[in-house]
Amino acid sequence: MNDGIERECIQCGRCGGVCPIGRVRSEISPRKTLFRIVQDRGKRLDRDREELWMCVTCYACDEICPQGVKLVNLMFNVRNHLSMEKMPDSIKEMIKTIKEEGTVIPCTMESKRLRKDLGLEELRKPDIQKILKISNF
Amino acid sequence: MEEKYALFTGCFIPTELPHLEKASVETLKSMEIKPRYLEFSCCPNPRVRSVDENSWLNIAGRNLAIAEREGLDIITLCSDCYGTLKMAEYMLKNESKRDGVNERLKEIDLVYDGKIEINHIMDFIFRNREKIAEKIRFPINLSLAVHDGCRIQRPSEVVEYKPNDMDDLLRLIGCEIIPYHFRDLCCGSPAATVNQAISDEIAKLKLNEINEIQADGICTGCPLCFMQYDRIQGGNVPIFYYPELLAIAMGVHPKEIGIQYHKTNAEEAIEKCLRS
Numbered sequence: 001m002n003d004g005i006e007r008e009c010i011q012c013g014r015c016g017g018v019c020p021i022g023r024v025r026s027e028i029s030p031r032k033t034l035f036r037i038v039q040d041r042g043k044r045l046d047r048d049r050e051e052l053w054m055c056v057t058c059y060a061c062d063e064i065c066p067q068g069v070k071l072v073n074l075m076f077n078v079r080n081h082l083s084m085e086k087m088p089d090s091i092k093e094m095i096k097t098i099k100e101e102g103t104v105i106p107c108t109m110e111s112k113r114l115r116k117d118l119g120l121e122e123l124r125k126p127d128i129q130k131i132l133k134i135s136n137f
Numbered sequence: 138m139e140e141k142y143a144l145f146t147g148c149f150i151p152t153e154l155p156h157l158e159k160a161s162v163e164t165l166k167s168m169e170i171k172p173r174y175l176e177f178s179c180c181p182n183p184r185v186r187s188v189d190e191n192s193w194l195n196i197a198g199r200n201l202a203i204a205e206r207e208g209l210d211i212i213t214l215c216s217d218c219y220g221t222l223k224m225a226e227y228m229l230k231n232e233s234k235r236d237g238v239n240e241r242l243k244e245i246d247l248v249y250d251g252k253i254e255i256n257h258i259m260d261f262i263f264r265n266r267e268k269i270a271e272k273i274r275f276p277i278n279l280s281l282a283v284h285d286g287c288r289i290q291r292p293s294e295v296v297e298y299k300p301n302d303m304d305d306l307l308r309l310i311g312c313e314i315i316p317y318h319f320r321d322l323c324c325g326s327p328a329a330t331v332n333q334a335i336s337d338e339i340a341k342l343k344l345n346e347i348n349e350i351q352a353d354g355i356c357t358g359c360p361l362c363f364m365q366y367d368r369i370q371g372g373n374v375p376i377f378y379y380p381e382l383l384a385i386a387m388g389v390h391p392k393e394i395g396i397q398y399h400k401t402n403a404e405e406a407i408e409k410c411l412r413s
Binding site: 018020021023024025050053054056057058059060062063072075076077079080084087088090091094095098102103104105106107108111114115118119120121123124126127130131133134135136137 | 148149151152153155156158159162174176177178179181182183184185186187188189190191192195196198199241242244245287288291292293321322323325326327328329330331332335338339342394395398
C-alpha cells in the first residue's frame with residue numbers, strides 16, 4: 001500500500017499547493033492524508049474516509065512532485081482496500097447502476113425524446129451479463 | 138464519408154447533454170467522418186478504479202477490444218472516458234497485465250492487442266486543424282477563458298493533449314483568449330462524490346475570477362466540467378464545449394446543435410457574435 005511515499009517524499013508540500021481541495025480547505029493535502037494512512041498501515045481508514053474520497057484524482061500532485069511519487073496511484077490503491085460497505089453512498093449507487101445498466105446514468109424518457117429531436121441514434125444497452133462476467137462486483 | 142472510427146460517447150453526454158453529442162457528430166460530419174456506435178459500456182468512470190482496479194481495467198479492456206474487433210479507432214467525447222481508456226491502454230502495454238485482462242476477456246470471446254488509437258475529439262480536431270481552417274465560414278468573435286480540465290491533460294505521459302492545444306483551436310475559429318490565474322484549477326465536480334459544498338466552492342473560485350476578467354464565456358473540451366459550470370447556482374458566464382463553437386463556425390445553425398438547451402444562456406453570446 002506504500003508506493004514509495006515514506007521513502008521518497010521530502011515533505012516539500014508542493015502537492016498541497018496544487019491540490020484543488022487544498023485551495024478551499026487549506027488543512028487538506030494529498031501528502032498529509034496519505035502519510036497518515038500509510039504510517040498507521042491503514043488501521044484507521046474509517047476516520048480518514050471522507051478526506052480520502054475528496055481527492056478528485058486530477059494528477060496535479062503527481063505532475064508537480066519533484067520526487068516522482070505516484071500519489072494518485074497510492075490514493076486508488078488505498079481506496080481499493082476499503083470494503084464495499086465502507087464506500088460512500090454515491091459510489092455504491094454508481095456500482096449498482098453499472099451492474100444493472102452498464103452505464104452510470106440510465107437513459108430516461110426525456111433524454112430519449114431529446115435525442116430523437118436532435119436526430120441522434122438510439123442508444124444500445126450493452127450486454128450486462130458479459131460485463132458482470134469480467135468484473136468482481 | 139469515412140467510417141473507420143467508433144464514437145465513444147460515454148454515459149453523461151448521451152443522457153444528460155445530448156446536444157454536445159450532436160455538436161460533435163456535426164463537427165465530424167463536416168470533416169467527412171461518420172463514426173459508428175458500438176456496444177460500449179461505461180468506460181468505466183475513474184471512481185470505479187477506486188472500488189476495484191482489476192474490474193475497472195477488465196471493463197475498459199472490453200471496450201477497447203470491441204473497437205479493435207471492428208478495426209476502428211476510438212474518438213471519445215468525454216475527458217473522463219479519455220482518461221480511463223488512455224490509462225488502460227498505457228497499463229496494458231505491460232505484457233503480464235495484458236495477459237491477465239485477456240484471460241478474462243477470453244470468457245466473453247474478446248481479445249485486446251493494443252492495435253487501435255484512442256483520440257479525444259479535441260486531439261482529433263487538433264490533428265486535423267489545417268483541413269478545418271479551410272472550412273471556417275463564420276468566425277466566432279468571442280473573448281473566452283479556457284478551461285482545459287484535468288483528465289484530458291494529465292498524466293502527461295499517458296495523454297496526447299497539451300494545454301495550449303485549445304488556445305490554437307480557439308484562435309483558428311476567430312476567438313480571443315483571455316488569460317487568467319485559475320486556468321489550471323479543477324472544476325470540482327468529482328469532489329461532489331462526498332462533499333457537494335466543496336465541489337461548488339472550487340467551481341465558484343474559477344467562475345468569480347472569470348466574472349472579474351469579463352470574458353464572454355468559458356470554453357472546455359470536457360462534458361463534466363461543462364455540466365459543472367453550466368448548472369452551478371448563480372452562474373452567469375456561458376460555457377461552451379469546443380465542438381459546439383467549431384460546428385457553428387463551420388456553418389451549422391446554433392439551434393440545430395441545441396444551444397438553447399444550455400442552462401446558462403449561451404444563445405445571446407452566439408447570436409451577438411454572428412451578427413457582428
